[in-house]
Amino acid sequence: MRYTKHGAITTLSYWQGKYKVIRNISALKNLFKIKELKQKVFFTLMILVIYRLGTHIPVPFIDRAELSKFAETQKAASGLFQTISLFSGRNFEQMSVFALGIMPYISVSIILQVLGVVIPRLQKLQREGSLGQAKINRWTRMGTVALAAFQGFGLGIYLMNQNLTYMNTASLASLFLFTTVVTMTAGCTFIMWLGERITDKGIGNGISLIIAVGIMARYPGDFSSLCNQIFADAVPMIWLPVIIVLFVLSVIAIALVQEGTRRIPIQHAKRMVGRKVMGGGTSYLPLKINTAGVIPVIFSSALLSFPSFLAAYVFGSSQNGGWLGDLVATESSYNVYAFCQRVFGLEQGGIFLLLKSLNFHIIVFALLTGFFCFFYTSVVFNPDDVANNLKRSGSYIPGKRPGKPTSEYIDYVLTRISTVGAVFLVCIAVLSMIMMVSFRMPFSGMSFVGGTGLIIVVGVLLDTLRQIEAQLMMRHYDGFAQKRVGATWR
Template identity: 45%
Template sequence: MVGSGFGNLFKIPELRQRIFFTAALLSVYRIGVYVPTPGINAGALKDLFASMQGTIFGVFNMFTGGALEQLSVFALGIMPYISASIILQLLTVVIPHLEELKKEGEQGRKKITQYTRYGTVLLSIIQGFGIAVGLEGQSSPTGVGVVFDPGWDFRLMTVITLTAGTAFIMWLGEQITERGIGNGISLIIFAGIVARMPAAIGNTFRLVQQEEFNIFGLIVLLVLMIAVIGFIIFVEQGQRRIPVQYAKRVVGRRMYGGQSTHLPLKINSSGVIPPIFASSILMFPATIAQFAEVGWLKSISDAVQPGGIYYNIVFVGFIVFFCYFYTAVTFNPVDVADNMKKNGGFIPGIRPGKRTADYIDRVLTRITLGGAIYVSAVCVLPTVLIAQFNVPFYFGGTALLIVVGVAIDTIAQMESHMLTRHYEGFLKKGTMRGRR
């Protein structure tokens, strides 16, 4: 039963500590969202962002949990870290040294993580300086300047503050991953999105009361949200199971092996990473272009506004690319085939070794295409429909995919902790793929 499953959460000391630790660090993150950067006119900045609703800043503000519109110490959010991770993973393919580090196990992973941290700081400095310079020339619709005292003092203070804020968020995410429950970086993005939902829901009901949005439209919106959430859960749990047979072996007087099992391949093995990566890549140049007083950069920024046709085309292209790229980085068919061969396993009808690796790669390529189409549809279609019908609620498919995907992964980890210690999980008949 679900109720008894949640009751069992706090009966395991280690799991209880991990949950409280995660909640405490997420609370610290949410408090930091409201700590302002020095030298900013908060009222003028709020009016400025109110006039920029529906632009790239609305998407960026969603990922930062509202920190950008207040220009708090966490205004850059975790996006510089994600961008640095993308760059390091791309460089791993072309730089032999990074590829060797990746194969060195734990020590190599620590070194790559260190490089990612350096890249995060560098990108934070660049983005922080761009925002500081850009804000100096901005004013609210009433003509009030956003920055009290423009100049190099303000620029240096802003760069230091925003860079330190991003570095602190990065540390929080790593601590949650190591000592908490779930993936820390994903949970920070999750917390930022969820924290803004009550205000968005309240605003929608207020518009219904003022008859600016009819009740029929609200019902359609709720049905659409429930349908998309159900579709996401259904596909995220989907697997392609490749049958694997293990040959019998005689060791001494005992016989081992001979059992049949399967190799599970998820339809969306890359999870929520592709839309996050795609959004971060689109945000970085668009953010610089919004503040820079350059004609061709402004044209690019206007062309890739969220909801526009060019934005959606580029967004879908990046999603498809990162679905394949991240799957290739995290899943190596050659290693899987070699491990199967060493343990006496084989796929019925397929020769061990290279033929098995090729077969797994072919199956993975096909189901990844389905996963990429699914992720693209979920991220783009709801936004397009709502833009067409002028729905006054940010029902972005990307946000919904991230929230549901992170929730599923976190619950699966909790489920694993409970079942490992022989406690009843959330569901008696296991539908969570993390269960055994």
């Protein structure tokens, strides 16, 4: 241990660091001391293993050699292909029975939530608690099966148009379409069932965990592909440390924003109960900077994948994904930034290429992500309800009258911090897309730099860790996080 003129502070920091490590090790031990919690963790892991095993079951009658060549072409040519493949955990590239992933379920959930704003009956169901939610869940399952069948039919047509099946003759086409629709629908329904089982009997949100595991399954292959391209001089060596640094910074930034809160002081009124004075004191109303969590990027990606699926895999036949693929083409005749071209391998165009080529995929994705940040925040947090609850309990925000003024103030603060969270989420989500277009980088390298996948993985892992923490604290065990005392961390 080293002492300086601030030796006492150095010593304190040293022992605090050792205490944090010991605390986390102790929390891991406690995790396996509690029988019920241990069962939940093992059940979740077992379901995720089953999901990953299912990704290796192929759709029947697919020419695997031609599919492999086609997937490589699409990865290089189409960002839409990457969006769909990202959420299926590479099942789409391998054309397994899980190729549709969980996207039909998410798409139907979005539709019902949006309709809940304008249809009074859905609004009433959303407010009825568990009974209303059970009916909405039933409608979601039915819609998922229907949408999965529709997308499976369109995918079957596309596979035949691209000569990726052994059954291209007219007499066998109907059998292939029927087989594809049945296997795709069954696969999507099974994934939905697995996710619900995790939510009911495991740890974490099942659907989100399945998406996150699928994304993480891509990382080893993407890193290996990036290294191969660097060793083959297809990508400059300088990009390896740059990507590693950007990856670490992105993870830290996402974690800070996901966990960041704005605390509004709440004053509790004193009450006389018999001869005793009850209540009083001050507490805080925590408002998360990113109240919507990872839902906006999941929703926007799901919403983009559906019309992209129609355009690229039903109506279009080009390698770039039909007419929508042509809109996001990135060819340009500019020749700028010679220095960056030498150092980073920047090809013609650079940032001007991004601005010149009207990249609708990035623009629409950014707008949808920002919209869903505010939309989902309004769904999960109602300032009027919070203000009414404070008023009924005799609590108030200092300097604000109870009732409507309190509600307006909470809404004002929530809007401001949600704007910060939305801007951050959009910037991180489109960072990898912008770098891919500007620097002509492969997806395998940019998947580690921000992007939708990294936001989802970090957000889901934090949410799962938070649920484990709550289970430990409920049983009077130390958790992973530090305990709060008042407004500071201990």
